[in-house]
Amino acid sequence: xxxxxxxxxxxxxxxxxxxxxxxxxxxxxxxxxxxxxxxxxxxxxxxxxxxxxxxxxxxxxxxxxxxxxxxxxxxxxxxxxxxxxxxxxxxxxxxxxxxxxxxxxxxxxxxxxxxxxxxxxxxxxxxxxxxxxxxxxxxxxxxxxxxxxxxxxxxxxxxxx
Ligand SMILES: O=P(O)(O)OC[C@H]1O[C@H](OP(=O)(O)OP(=O)(O)O)[C@H](O)[C@@H]1O
Ligand SMILES: Nc1nc2[nH]cnc2c(=O)[nH]1
Ligand SMILES: [Mg+2]
Numbered sequence: 352x353x354x355x356x357x358x359x360x361x362x363x364x365x366x367x368x369x370x371x372x373x374x375x376x377x378x379x380x381x382x383x384x385x386x387x388x389x390x391x392x393x394x395x396x397x398x399x400x401x402x403x404x405x406x407x408x409x410x411x412x413x414x415x416x417x418x419x420x421x422x423x424x425x426x427x428x429x430x431x432x433x434x435x436x437x438x439x440x441x442x443x444x445x446x447x448x449x450x451x452x453x454x455x456x457x458x459x460x461x462x463x464x465x466x467x468x469x470x471x472x473x474x475x476x477x478x479x480x481x482x483x484x485x486x487x488x489x490x491x492x493x494x495x496x497x498x499x500x501x502x503x504x505x506x507x508x509x510x511x512x
Contacts, residue, residue: 353489359468361493367467367481368394372401374479375440378463382438385410385430385462387455390444390492394467398442408432408439412454424454436462445490446473446480 359367375398383406386395392409399407411428414421433439436459445468446452452473456464468490469480484490 353487355485355488356491357484357488358491358496359493364393364467364493365397368397369401371465371467371479371481372398374481375402375463375465378440380404381440381463382406383408383433383440385433385436385439385441385455385459387412387441387443387451388428391442391466393494394444395442398440398465402440404440406432410441410455410458412451414450421450424450426454426458430459433459433462435460439463440465442466444468444492445484446470446477449473449476452476 379402381404384395384399384404385408386392388409388411395407408430409428410426410430412424413427414424416422439459439462441455441459441462441464443466446466447470449472452464453476456476463478465479466477467481468484469477470484470486472486
């Protein structure tokens, strides 16, 4: 269970995606990009623009979960156009346990796998990432959050003893 949160704004996400694209330039050009839906879709769009790549595929990996455990991950959308991944770049927003990346890599063994954020358990499964995040930190993406009114400190009720 995460004990800390790291909030990523749209601006920060855009900067991190551009930095990832810059770091990927030595490995370009790619025949196409495979976005890992849904989290990888927006990073993939930004990176596709920077790398001038117009062939975009997607893969969807779903792990059905109850309160205690995670089920077997299943590919519910296959990246047919990407073959075995040769010449393709796979983009996800982050790796955490690395389970999603493992399934994707097994399906696309010849692709380059890159993501914006990586936690220590998932890090070995990536070829490239931008920022390392501690394992106990939950990343809040801009699409997960909304600005909220916070009352001024002076208006907060003073706790009575
Ligand atoms: O390394 P893991 O432990 O597998 O976690 C990382 C995956 O989890 C999130 O996707 P999620 O399955 O929540 O779906 P989403 O992208 O549709 O939000 C995230 O976008 C990664 O794809
Ligand atoms: N939004 C979000 N989704 C995740 N899926 C696995 N880890 C994370 C995380 O830290 N943040
Ligand atoms: Mg995802």
